[in-house]
Amino acid sequence: MRIASFHRSVVLGLILMIGVTGPVAAEDIVIGQVAPFTGTLAPTGIGVRTGIEAYLARVNADGGIHKQRVRLVTRDDAYQIDKTLEQTRALLAEQHPVALIGFVGTGNTLALNRDGLLEKAGIALVGVRSGASALRRPVPPTIFHTRASYAAEVRRVVSQMHSMGLKRVAVFHQDDPFGQDGLAAARTALADAGITLVATGAYAKGSTEVSEAVRTIHAADPNGVIMVSNTAASAAFVKQLREAGSYALLIALSVTTGPQVADKIGTALAHGLGVVQVVPDPASEAVPISRELGEDLRRIGVKAPANHTMLEGYLMARVLVEAMRRSERVDRPSILATLEHMGRFDAGGLTIRYSPSDHDGAEYTDISILDRNGHLLR
Structure with a gap:
């Protein structure tokens, strides 16, 4: 009985050892x-x-x-x-x-x-x-x-606007390092292209309070607007600017997701909004x-x-x-x-x-x- 008991203990011990030391899935x-x-x-x-x-x-x-x-x-x-x-x-x-x-x-x-x-x-x-x-x-x-870079995106926008003969451009931007970076790039690119920067309008990060920016930019009557803004603020800006009667060409940097703008404000108001892309067409x-x-x-x-x-x-x-x-x-x-x-x-x-x-x-x-x-x- 003692031998049998000892044998069972050894077998149990081996089983436990195999469970501990045998093949184990590698950590993620x-x-x-x-x-x-x-x-x-x-x-x-x-x-x-x-x-x-x-x-x-x-x-x-x-x-x-x-x-x-x-x-x-x-x-x-x-x-x-x-x-x-x-x-x-x-x-x-x-x-x-x-x-x-x-x-x-x-x-x-x-x-x-x-x-x-x-x-x-x-x-x-x-x-x-x-x-x-x-x-x-x-x-x-x-x-x-x-x-x-945002500078490369802005240059692409200004090149497009220049090719279309636009002469009066405004910049709508977030009031933080992101927006200031885009604004600085726009000032340089517009000057290089011989296009006048007629107005700038800012909004606070994390908000969609864009009414003051809309008033300032609409009053300047630009024929193009560069938007250095995220999706939520872009949607609010496009809606309010269009409702104010502006027909300016609007092009946003890549941090704006175009279809989400259309979802937020309707396709009629969002129609014609341009968006820079930094990756190829995902449907291709x-x-x-x-x-x-x-x-x-x-x-x-x-x-x-x-x-x-x-x-x-x-x-x-x-x-x-x-x-x-x-x-x-x-x-x-x-x-x-x-x-x-x-x-x-x-x-x-x-x-x-x-x-x-x-x-x-x-x-x-x-x-x-x-x-x-x-x-x-x-």
């Missing part, structure tokens, strides 16, 4: 995002997150990275600067991500950069929903962009990255059509995953070093370039126009 590779998932910019944060998750679904279905799944953890900052700092600190301390991705907002990311939080953590941030020059020069050691079957986004959205059960914001998130994830695949180890120092010397990367029909002296990433710009049905046309 964690990447983190802090962005607005509530508040006025919630659609932007959610759209970027959806694009990231769509690409990670593809990666994980193909075996992950070195047989490890990649998992996105997120924190909501509601587009508030203090919360961006607070939530980033908490995410780094509690989730220990190997990289960050998909942050939203110029002022929010500037505060993060000036705080030195990313450098102290030695962690890369790939993809920021901002084209501000202050986040590009001098080159931030830990931030890697995946979109063209001819562009690999767009076609694959559509496939992967269906993979994760997203029924809504792909949009430019989702494609931005998808691109961010694609770039970060490529860096992780190229890295000697999937850790913060290796990912940073790999991004720094990544060189040219074809992200599926859109080229990304990084070097120690340039983290701008992409140069792509285009302009879409809202049609009578609220759909974007090239």
